[in-house]
Amino acid sequence: MARISSPAELEELRKAILSKRDPNKRCITLCSGSACHASSSEEVAVSIEEEIKKQGLSGEVDFRKTGCHGFCERGPIIVIHPEEICYLQIEPKDVPEIVSQTIKENKVIERLLYTDPSTNEKIIHESEIPFYKNQQRLVFGSNGNVDPKSIDDYLALGGYSALAKALSRMTCEQVLDEVKKSKLRGRGGGGFPAGRKWEESRNAPGEIKYVIVNADEGDPGAYMDRSLLEGNPHSILEGLTIGAYAVGSHEGYIYVRQEYPLAVENVTIAIRKAVEYGFLGKNILGSGFDFNIKVHQGAGAFVCGESSALMTALEGRAGEPRPKYIHTAVKGLWDRPSVLNNVETWANVPLIINKGADWFTQIGTERSKGTKIFSLVGKINHTGLVEVPMGMPLKDIIYKIGGGIPGGRRFKAVQTGGPSGGCIPEELLDLEVGFDELTKAGSMMGSGGMIVMDEDTCMVDVSRYFLDFLTDESCGKCAPCREGIRQMLKILTNITKGKGKEGDIELLDELSEVARDASLCALGKSAPNPFLSTLRYFRDEYEAHIREKRCPAFSCKELIAYYIDPDKCKACMMCLRECPSEAIEGGKNQIHVIDQDKCTKCGTCFEVCPPRFGAAKKISGEPVPSPIPVEARIIVRKSKEK
Amino acid sequence: MSEILLQIDGREVKAREGMTILEAAHNVGISIPALCCHEKLEPYGACRMCTVEAEISGWTKLVAACLYPVEQNLVVRTRSEKVDKTRKMILELLLAHAPDSVKLQDLAKEYGADKDRFEKEASFCIHCGLCVRYCAEVKKKNALGFVDRGTRREISFIPEIAARECWNCKECFPLCPTSALQASFVLTEALISPSSSCEPESEEQATINTK
Numbered sequence: 001m002a003r004i005s006s007p008a009e010l011e012e013l014r015k016a017i018l019s020k021r022d023p024n025k026r027c028i029t030l031c032s033g034s035a036c037h038a039s040s041s042e043e044v045a046v047s048i049e050e051e052i053k054k055q056g057l058s059g060e061v062d063f064r065k066t067g068c069h070g071f072c073e074r075g076p077i078i079v080i081h082p083e084e085i086c087y088l089q090i091e092p093k094d095v096p097e098i099v100s101q102t103i104k105e106n107k108v109i110e111r112l113l114y115t116d117p118s119t120n121e122k123i124i125h126e127s128e129i130p131f132y133k134n135q136q137r138l139v140f141g142s143n144g145n146v147d148p149k150s151i152d153d154y155l156a157l158g159g160y161s162a163l164a165k166a167l168s169r170m171t172c173e174q175v176l177d178e179v180k181k182s183k184l185r186g187r188g189g190g191g192f193p194a195g196r197k198w199e200e201s202r203n204a205p206g207e208i209k210y211v212i213v214n215a216d217e218g219d220p221g222a223y224m225d226r227s228l229l230e231g232n233p234h235s236i237l238e239g240l241t242i243g244a245y246a247v248g249s250h251e252g253y254i255y256v257r258q259e260y261p262l263a264v265e266n267v268t269i270a271i272r273k274a275v276e277y278g279f280l281g282k283n284i285l286g287s288g289f290d291f292n293i294k295v296h297q298g299a300g301a302f303v304c305g306e307s308s309a310l311m312t313a314l315e316g317r318a319g320e321p322r323p324k325y326i327h328t329a330v331k332g333l334w335d336r337p338s339v340l341n342n343v344e345t346w347a348n349v350p351l352i353i354n355k356g357a358d359w360f361t362q363i364g365t366e367r368s369k370g371t372k373i374f375s376l377v378g379k380i381n382h383t384g385l386v387e388v389p390m391g392m393p394l395k396d397i398i399y400k401i402g403g404g405i406p407g408g409r410r411f412k413a414v415q416t417g418g419p420s421g422g423c424i425p426e427e428l429l430d431l432e433v434g435f436d437e438l439t440k441a442g443s444m445m446g447s448g449g450m451i452v453m454d455e456d457t458c459m460v461d462v463s464r465y466f467l468d469f470l471t472d473e474s475c476g477k478c479a480p481c482r483e484g485i486r487q488m489l490k491i492l493t494n495i496t497k498g499k500g501k502e503g504d505i506e507l508l509d510e511l512s513e514v515a516r517d518a519s520l521c522a523l524g525k526s527a528p529n530p531f532l533s534t535l536r537y538f539r540d541e542y543e544a545h546i547r548e549k550r551c552p553a554f555s556c557k558e559l560i561a562y563y564i565d566p567d568k569c570k571a572c573m574m575c576l577r578e579c580p581s582e583a584i585e586g587g588k589n590q591i592h593v594i595d596q597d598k599c600t601k602c603g604t605c606f607e608v609c610p611p612r613f614g615a616a617k618k619i620s621g622e623p624v625p626s627p628i629p630v631e632a633r634i635i636v637r638k639s640k641e642k
Numbered sequence: 643m644s645e646i647l648l649q650i651d652g653r654e655v656k657a658r659e660g661m662t663i664l665e666a667a668h669n670v671g672i673s674i675p676a677l678c679c680h681e682k683l684e685p686y687g688a689c690r691m692c693t694v695e696a697e698i699s700g701w702t703k704l705v706a707a708c709l710y711p712v713e714q715n716l717v718v719r720t721r722s723e724k725v726d727k728t729r730k731m732i733l734e735l736l737l738a739h740a741p742d743s744v745k746l747q748d749l750a751k752e753y754g755a756d757k758d759r760f761e762k763e764a765s766f767c768i769h770c771g772l773c774v775r776y777c778a779e780v781k782k783k784n785a786l787g788f789v790d791r792g793t794r795r796e797i798s799f800i801p802e803i804a805a806r807e808c809w810n811c812k813e814c815f816p817l818c819p820t821s822a823l824q825a826s827f828v829l830t831e832a833l834i835s836p837s838s839s840c841e842p843e844s845e846e847q848a849t850i851n852t853k
Contacts, residue, residue, distance in 0.1 A: 301791065318788070323687050323709040476769065476788070476795030478688045480728075483735035486793045487760055514731040517704045517724070518690045 003278030007164035033068025041076035067231015073383035086126035087112035143231035151273040162350035167287035175246040181357035188342030191435035200329040204337035209249040215256035218302035219418025222449035225343035229263040233270035239349035258297040302473035321521035364390030368434035378452040409454040417446030420526035422533025442533040458555035459538040464492040466530035481524025484515035500546035550621025568615035575605035663707040678770035740820035767822035773814035799830035
């Protein structure tokens with residue numbers, strides 16, 4: 001196809017695409033993001049294609065494999081347009097019925113709908129499901145509507161109109177001013193104002209400047225950038241190109257994890273298409289502005305999410321951070337001015353240019369504008385990606401959208417911000433999410449990871465887990481980080497094993513202070529956060545581990561024991577049969593007793609003991625009662641004797 | 643290059659633009675400890691022993707003197723309670739790896755660091771990177787490098803290059819503040835040229851002999 005050479009030509013093309021699309025024509029969209037892919041959405045796709053053919057509907061119904069819809073816990077998800085009928089957890093065997101009933105006969109299949117757990121009501125439309133209803137999906141919303149491999153799909157939704165507007169009707173300064181006015185803050189970690197970063201780069205001396213997409217998302221449990229890049233890659237390319245225009249850069253990079261193969265594939269296709277259509281390359285849309293983008297695959301290092309480490313890695317060296325006393329915006333990649341923003345930040349830019357900073361600043365709080373995508377995982381009913389306006393209380397995200405804690409367990413804390421973040425306790429659930437609010441609470445926004453924890457989670461162990469992650473992921477260059485967290489991990493591990501001693505908390509505090517004050521980069525400076533925030537809100541748990549050798553959450557294996565209450569055991573044989581290490585002695589009519597030497601503390605007996613008996617018990621911080629003598633173990637069943 | 647005036651430990655110090663705090667201090671005889679710094683090498687900022695307090699637009703923060711560029715009217719304190727505490731802790735952390743290093747011991751005396759504060763983990767290497775960087779920046783041979791990351795990071799000679807380049811050089815040896823470098827070299831030497839070091843039997847022979 002010939003390159004589009006003006007905004008007018010773009011609008012003509014858009015009209016042509018839309019004229020070929022009948023908004024009333026049936027279209028099946030299937031989530032094909034990584035999460036649904038893992039639950040066999042590819043097989044569902046094959047059967048949809050086959051079934052459409054088999055039932056003679058070729059040409060009458062469209063089928064689109066889209067990016068992630070966000071409700072990953074219930075994937076694979078199918079939405080049938082234009083009615084927006086939403087079916088969840090689809091298996092290939094459901095497909096013939098969907099085609100014959102819903103597509104042909106217009107009948108809704110009840111059993112595939114979402115059931116509201118509180119009312120037992122079936123919900124037909126995607127947007128009415130509570131998970132979606134309470135979101136504001138400005139950045140992520142198109143994910144479910146476009147085939148990421150099709151540039152026409154993106155254009156049909158108004159794609160590249162922001163770029164056309166910026167290039168034809170705005171000067172570089174105006175674009176920059178609009179982004180500054182929008183108060184957009186970086187969605188990748190520190191929340192630095194994007195406009196200020198851009199301006200610093202724009203004003204920095206040097207002919208060659210770079211703009212870079214940070215797609216090295218590495219927080220455990222976080223995958224929003226991945227889903228955006230997989231599901232709507234053009235929105236990021238458009239944002240990056242607008243940024244390049246504002247900054248005066250002609251070369252852009254996408255630094256993406258090599259572990260994200262679908263993201264790499266889709267963004268590579270998107271770049272090829274954008275070049276073909278004239279949205280990248282020389283003289284973009286006839287404006288005289290040239291810009292190219294290269295994809296660079298990272299080798300899987302968490303630390304490369306840090307700007308200077310990422311740039312070092314882009315230069316072809318080991319990804320180690322370097323000092324940033326001079327900002328990377330001034331002296332970054334190959335010592336040249338470089339603007340680095342993460343995927344979500346760039347994806348916000350076309351929206352701001354299209355709808356204006358005034359519209360954008362209406363959303364969110366005073367100091368945190370717009371929306372934020374969170375990856376809601378852990379002990380939560382509705383696992384998935386959620387996009388909410390800044391300022392939404394944590395409680396609403398967890399309960400209204402996330403559907404609360406499974407199994408009737410009690411909420412304990414939510415970990416935000418990845419390994420550099422912290423845990424926020426129940427008493428702060430009314431906290432409105434925003435950059436400064438989360439920081440003040442001892443955590444941070446980070447890139448938007450949100451791990452929900454229930455009462456069975458040990459907070460000392462959580463802190464140990466993150467420190468363990470960081471000892472692997474630190475680059476190892478500077479002493480306070482490498483050695484500080486090495487010692488912190490040792491101490492925390494000892495505490496969870498019941499080897500904690502008086503003074504440990506103080507020593508951890510001292511190590512934290514040195515790591516925070518003297519480390520080279522943000523990874524080291526924030527590495528103590530998981531410890532500091534859990535200590536701040538759950539100090540009693542640390543003390544119970546150290547002083548009483550007790551794990552209040554009954555989670556640390558070395559500090560708990562399983563025990564069968566002889567007064568309650570009915571010798572039902574359940575635990576005895578299920579115990580994988582044959583640690584339970586007993587038999588028919590014989591009270592069961594756990595051999596503590598053989599017990600591996602897997603918890604099976606506790607899980608299988610019928611709740612009406614409740615004989616298997618977890619204990620911590622107290623000695624295991626000695627087993628009752630063998631002769632006292634016989635149960636005489638009176639009812640049977642009669 | 644324009645002249646910059648700053649204050650270090652209460653003294654007015656003149657420096658040139660582009661200099662680091664460490665250079666400016668050393669020029670006027672104010673000593674700041676540093677383990678990973680070398681006049682022939684690019685500043686590296688890894689040991690953080692040169693951490694000093696700097697007052698920047700009203701804020702006091704800790705910065706690495708070997709990297710921080712001098713600024714007009716910058717106020718620097720090379721010793722303060724906070725600085726000393728940081729250095730003491732760093733020394734204690736490093737002494738767990740190289741308790742016998744004379745350089746570390748001397749500094750430990752100065753800062754009251756307890757070499758037994760942390761459990762010994764004798765890797766000997768304190769990751770100052772002097773050997774790695776000297777070989778790369780001065781000799782341009784890259785005969786050794788860092789391998790792995792995080793707490794598993796260590797220096798290692800690259801046998802193919804070391805076999806060719808190291809015999810007559812060994813200029814990195816005296817740079818090492820501990821004995822890690824020599825240890826690593828001896829190991830490499832044994833690997834690349836078994837006969838020259840301790841003449842062990844070849845693997846084949848060893849297998850035959852044990853039969």
